[in-house]
Structure formats: structure tokens, C-alpha cells
Amino acid sequence: MLLEGTKIRDQIKAGCVKTISGFARPPNLTAILVGENAASKRYLKHKQKACFDVGIESHIVLLPQETTQDALEKKINELNDNPLVDGILLQLPLPINLNALKAIETIDPTKDVDGLHPINFGYLVQGSDLGFIPCTPLGIQTLLKSYDITVEQKHVVICGRSNIVGKPLANLFLQKNHLANATVTCVHSQTKNIANLCKLADILVVAIGRPKFVTKEFVKKGACVIDVGINEIEGKLVGDVDFENVKTIASSISPVPKGVGPMTIAMLLTNTIKAYQNRVL
CATH class of the missing domain: 3.40.50.720 (NAD(P)-binding Rossmann-like Domain)
Known part of the structure; x- marks a missing residue:
């Protein structure tokens, strides 16, 4: 049996469209990309298209290769403080001069739709449904x-x-x-x-x-x-x-x-919707 993720993804996307239609505003997912990694750009393009398909607003913050740790964390905190941003995605890998774990820890756990923040990982280990699963x-x-x-x-x-x-x-x-x-x-x-x-x-x-x-x-x-x-x-x-x-x-x-691959993107959509519901509803 062939386990086709595209088939299940399309079913999930249809459900997302129906759910979002009842919201007061579209959920917002904002991604941060540091540098010019071609594969990362390609992945983000696929993620952004999936967001648009279901009615999620998607923005990409592009930062230069030479971005410092402080500058990256400052940008993350700006998104943390923005009430119209529901989900934050830090596209990995980061340039070698940056500490990915430290940057992930800066993300507001309630907006960490990748589920990589230590608090969300802790929820997973405990078996709690309060956090986001990667x-x-x-x-x-x-x-x-x-x-x-x-x-x-x-x-x-x-x-x-x-x-x-x-x-x-x-x-x-x-x-x-x-x-x-x-x-x-x-x-x-x-x-x-x-x-x-x-x-x-x-x-x-x-x-x-x-x-x-x-x-x-x-x-x-x-x-x-x-x-x-x-x-x-x-x-x-x-x-x-x-x-x-x-x-x-x-x-x-x-x-x-x-x-x-398609299932990963589908779960990003459902996690973003969950983030919106937790914060707004």
C-alpha cells in the first residue's frame, strides 16, 4: 500500500477552509528566513502557497546572512508582541554564526507553531495537549x-x-x-x-x-x-x-x-489555526 500524503493533505486543507470561514479575521503565520539558502526559500514558498490556499495570511521576513543573534531575537520579539501575528516560524537551518536553540527559545510558546520551543516539547513529553506538536x-x-x-x-x-x-x-x-x-x-x-x-x-x-x-x-x-x-x-x-x-x-x-512532506505542511496549517483559536477565541 502506498501512503500518499498528498491525498490526506488535500482533505485536511478542505477542513481548514471550512474552519477559517467562521473566524473574525484570517489567522496569520509569519516566517523568518535568514540568509539565501535556496532549499529554505523553496520550502517557504510551498508553505506560503498552502497558507494562501486555505485563507491563512502568510508573510516572510527576510533577514541578511550577516544578521546577528541580537538582531534576530529582536525581530522575533517584535513578532511576539504583534497581536495580529498568530504563528511564528523560524526557518532552519540558520547560518552557522547563529544559535538556533537560543533563537527558538525566544519565540512566544503560544505562537511556536513548529512545536520546537522547550515548553512545547515539555508538554509533549508529559502527554499534555496544551502545546504544539512538531x-x-x-x-x-x-x-x-x-x-x-x-x-x-x-x-x-x-x-x-x-x-x-x-x-x-x-x-x-x-x-x-x-x-x-x-x-x-x-x-x-x-x-x-x-x-x-x-x-x-x-x-x-x-x-x-x-x-x-x-x-x-x-x-x-x-x-x-x-x-x-x-x-x-x-x-x-x-x-x-x-x-x-x-x-x-x-x-x-x-x-x-x-x-x-505534504503532511508536514498540512500540520503547519492546523497548528496555525490552533494558535489563532487559543489566542483569539
């Missing part, structure tokens, strides 16, 4: 739910331990609810015998940034495989999973593109 983990959970793939009592192996995907996803699947209750193993660059551990997974999530790293030797027959990776090879986007190799053994698999 968009990619939430998108993966929603994708599995939409295709009736049960996580409860399954062994989930996550390749990767980033603050954006691996760590929050592990905590999300450990929660005591019917969309979680999984046994979770995280493997990473310092893990020995990665392939052997991956082959124990009922659900294998791969987010390591290495194109076509996971082959069928990593996958148990009948496993569900979620590919989070986005890599460009000779002008073509490929995932961290060798799709053609693995699809013959997996019971279900997400493609790249059109798999997890």
Missing part, C-alpha cells in the same frame, strides 16, 4: 491514522534523533493513547548493528538525511516504512529509503516526494 511527527501520526495503520502495541524503530523528527516522534508514540502506546527504539549514527535493529520494526521511520540508505535488508517482511528524508540526486528528489528496493517487501510505504 509538524513532521504529527504529520506521520496523522498519515498512519488516515490509512488505518495501528501503532498501539507495535514496535516502532526510528532512524534519527533530531529535535525536529526523531526525538519528538519517539515521545509522541510513547504516549498513553490509542494513537500511540508503542514500544519505541531509536537508532542513530552511533548505533551498532542498525540493520538488525531496524529489521525488528513493525513500523520503521527513517529520517537520517542519507539518500537510499535503507534497503530491504533493513526491513522485516510486511513492515510499514515511513520515509522522512528529502535528498536531491541529479535533479531528482529521493528519500532515505531505497523505494524500489524496499516496496517489494514492505506492506505499506510512503513515497518521496508526495509522502510525509
Whole structure:
């Protein structure tokens, strides 16, 4: 079974349009981009289009490559104080002279629609619904739910331990609810015998940034495989999973593109709506 994120994204977007139609004003998402990273510009363009599609106002603040930490945090605080800004998105990665963790901590947690602020991460660990869940983990959970793939009592192996995907996803699947209750193993660059551990997974999530790293030797027959990776090879986007190799053994698999990526953007929309509702309604 092919887990097509585009199909679910479109359903979510239709729901967003209906929800926003009852608001007194459109929700506002403002993104900050520091420097001239081409991939970041491309991602923001996709995010902004999705916002426009559903009726969310979207603005991008462009800051030069040489922006200082103080100047970045000043801009973030200006957005924190603006009552018409509901969500703030700091596009990563930042230039190497900037401290991303410190900048994220500056964002008002009630506007942190990426769910990366320590307070929101703490809510996630505690199992509270007060905060925002990072968009990619939430998108993966929603994708599995939409295709009736049960996580409860399954062994989930996550390749990767980033603050954006691996760590929050592990905590999300450990929660005591019917969309979680999984046994979770995280493997990473310092893990020995990665392939052997991956082959124990009922659900294998791969987010390591290495194109076509996971082959069928990593996958148990009948496993569900979620590919989070986005890599460009000779002008073509490929995932961290060798799709053609693995699809013959997996019971279900997400493609790249059109798999997890669209779900990430869909969750950004729903988080922005949640931020508006929490602040305005």
C-alpha cells in the first residue's frame, strides 16, 4: 500500500477552509528566513502557497546572512508582541554564526507553531495537549491514522534523533493513547548493528538525511516504512529509503516526494489555526 500524503493533505486543507470561514479575521503565520539558502526559500514558498490556499495570511521576513543573534531575537520579539501575528516560524537551518536553540527559545510558546520551543516539547513529553506538536511527527501520526495503520502495541524503530523528527516522534508514540502506546527504539549514527535493529520494526521511520540508505535488508517482511528524508540526486528528489528496493517487501510505504512532506505542511496549517483559536477565541 502506498501512503500518499498528498491525498490526506488535500482533505485536511478542505477542513481548514471550512474552519477559517467562521473566524473574525484570517489567522496569520509569519516566517523568518535568514540568509539565501535556496532549499529554505523553496520550502517557504510551498508553505506560503498552502497558507494562501486555505485563507491563512502568510508573510516572510527576510533577514541578511550577516544578521546577528541580537538582531534576530529582536525581530522575533517584535513578532511576539504583534497581536495580529498568530504563528511564528523560524526557518532552519540558520547560518552557522547563529544559535538556533537560543533563537527558538525566544519565540512566544503560544505562537511556536513548529512545536520546537522547550515548553512545547515539555508538554509533549508529559502527554499534555496544551502545546504544539512538531509538524513532521504529527504529520506521520496523522498519515498512519488516515490509512488505518495501528501503532498501539507495535514496535516502532526510528532512524534519527533530531529535535525536529526523531526525538519528538519517539515521545509522541510513547504516549498513553490509542494513537500511540508503542514500544519505541531509536537508532542513530552511533548505533551498532542498525540493520538488525531496524529489521525488528513493525513500523520503521527513517529520517537520517542519507539518500537510499535503507534497503530491504533493513526491513522485516510486511513492515510499514515511513520515509522522512528529502535528498536531491541529479535533479531528482529521493528519500532515505531505497523505494524500489524496499516496496517489494514492505506492506505499506510512503513515497518521496508526495509522502510525509505534504503532511508536514498540512500540520503547519492546523497548528496555525490552533494558535489563532487559543489566542483569539
